[in-house]
Every structure is written in structure tokens, then in C-alpha cells.
Amino acid sequence: MDQTVGIALPKGRLGDKVYGLLDMAGYGCPQVLDPGRRLIFESKENGVRFFFVKPSDVAIYVQRGAADIGVAGKDILLEYSPDVYELLDLNIGRCRMCVCGTDGSNEISGRPLRVATKFTNIAKEYYSGLSRDIDIIHLNGSIELAPLLGLADVIVDIVETGATLRENGLLELEKITDISARLISNKVSYKFKYAAISRIAEKLAELV
Amino acid sequence: MEYNVKLQGLGEKAMFDLRALYESYGYRQFQMSKFEEYDFYAQNRSFITGSSILTFTDTNGRLMALKPDITLSIIKGSKIGKHIDKVYYNESVYRAEDALSGFREIRQTGLECIGNLDLYTICEVVSLAAMSLAAISGDYILDISHMGLLSGFFSDEKIPYKLHEQLLILAGSKNTHDLSSLCRSAGISQRVIDTLVSLVRLRGTLSEALKELHALPLGEQARAAVCELEDVAQVLQNLEFIRNIYIDLSLQSNPGYYNGLVFKGYIAGVSSAILSGGRYDGLLRKMGKGSGAMGFAVYLNLLENLYSSESQYDVDVLILQNGHNDAAELLQLVKSIIGSGETCRVDVEIPEGLKYRRLLRTDGGK
Numbered sequence: 161m162d163q164t165v166g167i168a169l170p171k172g173r174l175g176d177k178v179y180g181l182l183d184m185a186g187y188g189c190p191q192v193l194d195p196g197r198r199l200i201f202e203s204k205e206n207g208v209r210f211f212f213v214k215p216s217d218v219a220i221y222v223q224r225g226a227a228d229i230g231v232a233g234k235d236i237l238l239e240y241s242p243d244v245y246e247l248l249d250l251n252i253g254r255c256r257m258c259v260c261g262t263d264g265s266n267e268i269s270g271r272p273l274r275v276a277t278k279f280t281n282i283a284k285e286y287y288s289g290l291s292r293d294i295d296i297i298h299l300n301g302s303i304e305l306a307p308l309l310g311l312a313d314v315i316v317d318i319v320e321t322g323a324t325l326r327e328n329g330l331l332e333l334e335k336i337t338d339i340s341a342r343l344i345s346n347k348v349s350y351k352f353k354y355a356a357i358s359r360i361a362e363k364l365a366e367l368v
Numbered sequence: 369m370e371y372n373v374k375l376q377g378l379g380e381k382a383m384f385d386l387r388a389l390y391e392s393y394g395y396r397q398f399q400m401s402k403f404e405e406y407d408f409y410a411q412n413r414s415f416i417t418g419s420s421i422l423t424f425t426d427t428n429g430r431l432m433a434l435k436p437d438i439t440l441s442i443i444k445g446s447k448i449g450k451h452i453d454k455v456y457y458n459e460s461v462y463r464a465e466d467a468l469s470g471f472r473e474i475r476q477t478g479l480e481c482i483g484n485l486d487l488y489t490i491c492e493v494v495s496l497a498a499m500s501l502a503a504i505s506g507d508y509i510l511d512i513s514h515m516g517l518l519s520g521f522f523s524d525e526k527i528p529y530k531l532h533e534q535l536l537i538l539a540g541s542k543n544t545h546d547l548s549s550l551c552r553s554a555g556i557s558q559r560v561i562d563t564l565v566s567l568v569r570l571r572g573t574l575s576e577a578l579k580e581l582h583a584l585p586l587g588e589q590a591r592a593a594v595c596e597l598e599d600v601a602q603v604l605q606n607l608e609f610i611r612n613i614y615i616d617l618s619l620q621s622n623p624g625y626y627n628g629l630v631f632k633g634y635i636a637g638v639s640s641a642i643l644s645g646g647r648y649d650g651l652l653r654k655m656g657k658g659s660g661a662m663g664f665a666v667y668l669n670l671l672e673n674l675y676s677s678e679s680q681y682d683v684d685v686l687i688l689q690n691g692h693n694d695a696a697e698l699l700q701l702v703k704s705i706i707g708s709g710e711t712c713r714v715d716v717e718i719p720e721g722l723k724y725r726r727l728l729r730t731d732g733g734k
Binding site: 245 | 509546634638641
């Protein structure tokens with residue numbers, strides 16, 4: 161079996177940071193810095209092959225074995241529960257999943273709480289743990305608008321600095337969980353490329 | 369009889385090979401109907417992978433289900449005596465693995481042993497699991513684990529019961545960072561956390577892993593599970609496939625049903641486990657049959673993906689003829705090509721969309 165390790169990285173700032181870490185760990189690939197029209201970048205001497213995909217798709221690429229390992233946010237792992245190994249907390253891309261709204265908007269009674277979010281599974285799981293009846297509203301973006309326009313009482317969303325919330329008069333009401341980037345691995349690849357994948361995880365662990 | 373993988377697909381070839389393997393060990397084929405009453409599955413819903421069941425109303429008004437599982441039907445039909453009931457099957461099940469993919473037909477083959485299981489029978493089932501993988505591909509791995517090891521460790525170390533389920537989920541994804549945080553927040557000592565992390569990370573051949581397990585500070589219940597793994601390792605140690613068997617304690621199955629040895633099999637090129645099994649005395653007890661049981665299933669449908677990704681051609685050789693060729697000569701030619709291990713098709717023109725490796729013209733064209 162080809163022992164080159166296929167690595168799926170999220171496009172954008174997080175992916176660039178992770179590539180920087182992998183480069184420092186000795187798994188660089190100069191083509192990444194001069195991509196041209198290429199979509200896949202390979203370093204034969206370092207035994208790695210990189211490709212950049214939409215952050216929410218990394219886990220699917222890894223679970224289905226198109227990539228051996230990848231880096232995905234804990235939010236994506238909690239929302240989609242992919243059947244993968246979660247080998248390392250990279251301690252980057254740190255933020256938190258929170259319930260946000262106006263002051264006291266999470267304390268309404270007499271009807272189900274209206275919750276707008278991109279993360280419906282995380283929200284359902286959280287409120288189910290509180291035995292609270294909710295009306296879930298799935299949105300794909302501009303979540304902060306929902307309570308401002310009366311579409312929802314609260315939102316469940318990722319908060320990094322809280323600046324967008326403050327600018328729109330919203331507050332962080334409850335923290336659900338901390339989020340950071342995680343190194344994940346396809347379960348079968350982990351077994352057949354155990355030495356290579358565990359060496360990458362160990363080297364990254366020394367840097368984070 | 370020899371099978372042509374290109375013609376029949378890996379799944380079909382495996383089905384024939386595995387049937388021959390199981391019959392050579394004296395397993396008899398268990399044949400079943402495609403339907404069962406829905407109530408039967410409703411009572412054992414948590415045993416079934418995924419929770420969706422395809423139902424329909426029979427002509428007499430009874431709610432029926434297309435089989436989502438085979439093991440339950442085999443247990444229902446098994447007669448518990450002094451002997452061990454050894455059966456194999458080759459069936460389709462129907463289930464929705466997740467909400468997105470909808471219902472699918474999943475081809476399975478596998479075997480079950482029901483009765484008072486002794487060390488020989490346990491080792492026979494593990495051996496047959498390894499041989500099943502070897503029959504499909506030379507590049508395979510069989511991971512084994514023991515359900516009593518982590519749960520025994522939790523009891524030995526008095527880890528609060530409410531944490532067990534969450535810890536097993538984290539162990540299943542080798543997520544030792546969140547597992548450590550959860551233990552720390554529950555006030556569990558660093559010594560216990562370190563041992564638990566070592567157990568979850570542990571991976572090696574039977575001899576390597578058992579050596580590591582012996583070096584860990586384990587209590588009585590976890591140690592008993594290690595002894596069972598050791599007994600199996602001793603029996604299997606001289607068999608040729610031993611180098612393909614690994615211990616990986618992150619492998620866990622539903623603790624309500626499974627106990628003792630559990631295992632999963634993988635072949636290179638297929639992105640998920642192709643074989644899954646273990647000992648499930650708990651399910652037998654739940655169904656009111658006080659005995660032991662062990663078995664495994666091989667998911668043949670996963671091989672179709674492997675075959676389609678490897679197969680670039682519909683046929684190796686396409687022979688074009690003009691209808692005036694010497695038929696006997698042409699038949700001889702086709703026979704010799706097939707005899708050399710290639711597939712061959714004769715036609716008067718190139719069929720639209722057909723992918724062929726080689727074109728032979730006997731029609732005078734170029």
C-alpha cells in the first residue's frame with residue numbers, strides 16, 4: 161500500500177496556520193506556497209500529499225478515506241459525529257460555542273424556546289441535556305440577525321472575540337463548549353499507515 | 369471451480385470463497401425469509417446498527433419489516449442443546465445507516481456460534497474472521513479488543529458510573545485529550561488518567577500489546593480480561609495470520625449486548641471496517657436464551673466500491689469481426705484469450721461507452 165499520507169486541510173486562515181505547523185514539523189511541501197492552478201500538492205521526500213477543502217468538508221474526506229488525516233474544528237466534529245479518530249487537540253483556532261441573545265432572552269416560559277443556528281445537532285443535544293423544549297430554526301449564515309428581527313429568541317453559534325455580538329447588542333448567555341482545531345484520522349488509514357500517521361501526530365504534539 | 373474477479377466482482381467471489389471456508393469447518397447454511405414481524409426488532413432496537421427499519425403492512429394487517437439484521441433471526445431460530453450451533457449465512461439486510469443516505473440493501477455473509485463456548489470455539493471464530501479477510505485480500509488487519517478490559521478498569525478504579533458511556537465514546541475515537549479533561553474535571557487521579565490514556569492509545573501485535581498491558585498497573589477485573597486475551601494469543605501464536613492481528617482497546621461495541629472478545633477487520637483500500645463481530649452473551653440473555661454466542665459479519669457491499677475504483681475497463685479485449693470470419697477459428701481465439709486470464713468480447717462494432725484495454729480486428733479494418 162502507498163505509504164504517502166494524504167492530508168486534507170481547511171481552506172483559509174486555519175489551514176494556513178496548520179500548514180505552517182506541519183512545515184515546522186518537517187512535513188512541508190514547497191508547492192503549497194506557489195499553488196498556481198494545482199489542487200493537490202505532493203512532497204515525495206516528506207511522504208505527504210496536501211489538498212485544501214471547505215472546512216466543513218474535511219471530516220467527510222477523512223471519514224471516506226479520500227484523505228488519511230485532516231484538521232477539522234471541534235464544532236464540525238460535534239455537529240456531524242464523523243466516524244474518525246481524533247488524535248490531537250492542536251490548540252489553535254480557539255473559540256467557543258455559545259447561546260447568545262439579548263439579556264434574559266433565554267429565560268422565556270410558556271412556549272418552546274426558538275433557537276436559530278447552523279449547528280442544529282449541537283443545539284438539540286445541549287437543550288436535550290437541559291430537558292428544555294426548543295423550536296430549532298436552521299440557518300446557513302448571518303445567524304446574529306435572527307434575534308434582532310424576531311425570528312428567534314436566541315442563537316447557538318461560534319464566538320471568537322464577541323465583537324460582532326456586541327456591535328449588534330447581543331450577549332453571550334451560556335457557554336456550551338470550547339472549540340479548537342483537531343487532528344483527525346481515517347480509522348483504516350490509521351491502521352495501515354500507523355507508523356507514518358502516529359509520527360506526524362507526535363511531531364505536531366511537540367509543537368502545540 | 370475458479371472465479372474470474374473481473375466478471376463476477378470481488379463481492380461475488382468473496383461470497384463463494386467464504387461459503388467454502390465456513391462449510392469446510394462444518395458450519396451449516398442458515399436460510400431465512402426476507403421479512404420478520406416488526407415487533408421482533410422493536411424489542412431489540414438498540415442492537416441494530418442505525419435505528420431505521422423499513423416496514424410494510426402484510427395482507428393480514430400485521431406490521432412487517434424487511435430484515436435490518438441477521439443475528440437476531442439466527443438466535444431466535446437456534447435450539448440450545450449441549451452442542452454448539454454453528455451456522456453461516458449469505459443474506460441481504462435493509463437499513464438506513466444515516467438520514468442522508470436513505471435505505472440501502474447491504475449484502476452480508478458471516479457466521480454465528482451459539483452454545484456453551486469454550487476456548488477452542490472462541491479461537492476458531494477469531495481464526496475464521498482472519499481467514500475470511502485473507503480470502504478477500506492479502507493486505508488485511510484484524511483488530512481485537514476485550515469489552516471487559518475498559519469496563520473492568522472503570523470498576524477497579526471506581527470511576528463514577530455516569531462517566532462510563534462518555535469515556536467509552538471518547539476512547540472509541542482515541543480522543544485522549546478530551547478524555548483526560550473529562551477525568552480531571554471529575555477529580556480522577558493523574559495515575560488513573562495516565563493508565564487510561566495508555567490503554568486507549570495501546571496498539572500492537574498480540575505479543576507486543578500483551579507485554580505493554582502487563583506493564584500497566586491494572587486491577588483484578590481488567591487483569592481478568594487481559595488473561596482471556598492472553599489465552600487466545602497463546603492458541604493462535606503459531607498460526608500464519610497472527611502477524612495480521614492487532615490489539616486495539618479503542619475498539620468498543622454496544623456494552624449492553626457484547627461482552628468478552630470483540631473484533632473488526634479491515635482491508636487496504638476500503639475506508640471502513642469490512643468485518644465486525646464478537647461475543648454477545650448479553651443479547652442471548654436478553655432474548656431469554658441462557659448460553660454463549662459469538663460471530664461476525666462481512667460486509668460484501670463494501671467490496672463493490674473497491675472493485676469499481678480498481679476497474680478501469682469493462683473488458684480486457686474487444687474483438688471486432690465482420691460476420692464473415694471463420695466462426696470456429698474465432699471461438700478458438702476467444703477461448704485462448706479467456707484462458708490466459710483476460711476477459712473478451714466479440715462484436716461487429718465498438719459498443720458506445722464500452723471501455724476496453726485492447727482492440728483486436730478480424731474484420732479487415734484498422
